[in-house]
Amino acid sequence: MQLEVKNIKKSFGEKQVLNDVSFCSRTGSALGLLGRNGAGKTTIIRVIMGIFPPDDGEVTIDGKRMSLSGKTFGYLPEERGLYPKQIILDQIVYIGMLRGMHRAEAAASAKQWLGRMQMSEYTYKKLNTLSKGNQQKIQLAATLVNDPDIIILDEPFSGLDPVNAQMLKDIVSELVEAGKIVIFSSHQMSYVEEFCDSIAMLGGGRIILEGNLKAIKRSYDRRKLIITPDPDDRENGIVRLGSLFSGELASFVKSCDIMQDTVRLKLKDAGDRNRLLTELIRLEIPLVRFEVLEPSLEEIFVEKAGESDAAV
């Protein structure tokens, strides 16, 4: 199954919120939807969910225009909320039934998810008696109750303690393995890097970066290096490196950060990597590590989102 978002445009009044947004997500993979606050993430999610229509463009599943029945969706909104004064089981069953399940089926599924999230003891309690983190888990159970094919999680980790976060990670991994399409919107880049094979980054209502995460990282020129000399020979190692990068080898270096035992280096030209290594060997620096650093998603995000802001 393949979910495709094609050339979506959406404006509210004078404000163009989405401008020609396209991306694609496939079964058994998670897509990270990134963007700064106000970049249009929630709007595109709402368009995908059919909460309101795009001005132009379409959302298709396997090439067919998507139906609005909501049967195959599970949505965890960023603004969480259910009925605070109602019994937890009742509301999860209600959401399941709204998405087309029978009562008994919905109740069984709700109980199973509550068990999976170690929330069984709260089955017949009212929602407002729970802590924020536990309410979050109830919300997740409501999201998944109808065994949806497409799961959209908006900031799913906010408010969860490390143990619950690990539980959620496990659940998301299972969902991806079970062949679901997972769209994952978050500002916590480490989670996105952990789950998502591909990303779509929004900036100012446009897609500013989209594709396979590994390919994106590889596409960045590899100018950042980590060099660690032998820590037992500081005189010939870290001390000498410091003087070399500010003297003899300064022509290679754009910026240099000398730490306790390592040097973080940014080259002027990525093509100089091998020449620099040759030089260091020639100068008989006792090396234990010479590594090319891939940019982290966070760095890519800061750079791209910053660029898009500057362009606006």
Next chain:
Amino acid sequence: MQQFKTVFLYEFRSSLKNKIFLGFTIVVAALILLLLTIPPVISNLTGGDSAETQGQNEHSPGTDTADAPVITVLDGAGIIADRQMFEQAMGGMYAVTYSDDITKEAILSQIEDETILAGVIIDENRGVTYIEDQFISSPASELVKAALQNQVLLADMREGGMSDAQITQAFTPLEFTFEQPGKSFTETYWYTYVLLILLYMTVNMYGQMVATSVVNEKSSRAMELLVSSAKPNNLMFGKILGVGLTGLLQISIWIVCAASGYLMNSAFWQGVPFVSEIFAMPPYILAFMILFYILGYFAFASLYGAVGSLVSRVEDINTVSLPVVFLFMAGFFVSIFGMTVPDSLLIKIFSFIPLYTPMCMFVRMCTSEVAPAEIIISIVLCAAFTYFACRLAARIYRLGVLMYGNAPKLGAVIKMLRQSKKY
């Protein structure tokens, strides 16, 4: 359809479980039962038929005028031939004393001392001077004037040779019955009034309940999950119907309580005119009341639902629902006015305005003869309006997801509706 049923049943159950609603229903039902049961019980305990007891009480002040204000009379012309009849004409409210030589000054000073209420001096030429510390006229002066007139008449009749029997017959009041063509105002007034108030109260109350329910979904942010799980039309119609049926159930409980309270004590209540009139209403009126409740409720509940979608905090409901409340109150006041003048043009026009049909047409039906065609036309108009109002409310409800923060102005809402039209 399945989705609609799910929403409807969920809302119906939720409002049934609502403790405030439950408490209110029970308290009012208990009050109705108590009000209809306690007076007959008290009357039984104090003994005897209530009507008789009341009758005796009414008569008792007439025989005992010891504490009644005194009117002193100087009858210089000998007009008062029958003192007993003259005193009876005071209706037991005033005591009469007679004097042969009291002066105007003496009367004034006694009035000032508050030993007497008033003084009457009749000179030889039948000229009457009435003195009381009142401006122009008073109940006592009117009574005295009429009683003196009767005394003059009585004296003349006796002088003319009429027998006492003839005189008594002449003074016996006529049996005077007032009849009105068509529906009688007195017969319809009380039940129309009670049903109108019930209609006004319930439609408004449940309408507000719909608005509150929508706002609660917004403020608890459950709405985002709901609109992504179900069609807004189903959510809105299901909610309106769920709350509405709860209301109907509540009214039915009250009506059953009232009817059983009345029937259990019917012997007592049949002697109390306005209560027996309420329960003597024709059954078809009750059926129409239910029909008009349903129509009125749907029309107003959809408006309340729409305004509820515009705000995100429960505190803001009052502000945005004010226009709806005013609209509603206008209809109520016209209906109240129409109860006394059911043929006025104003209520005729209002009875065809869909929002006002439930109240105004209902009042017209209760208090006058309305052609069936008029009733049908007004109901069809109202039903059509209600259908479109509900659909509009559902659209505003969906747009409401976007509206957090301050309530938007009417112009902004219309603009948003236009933009979302093609959807």
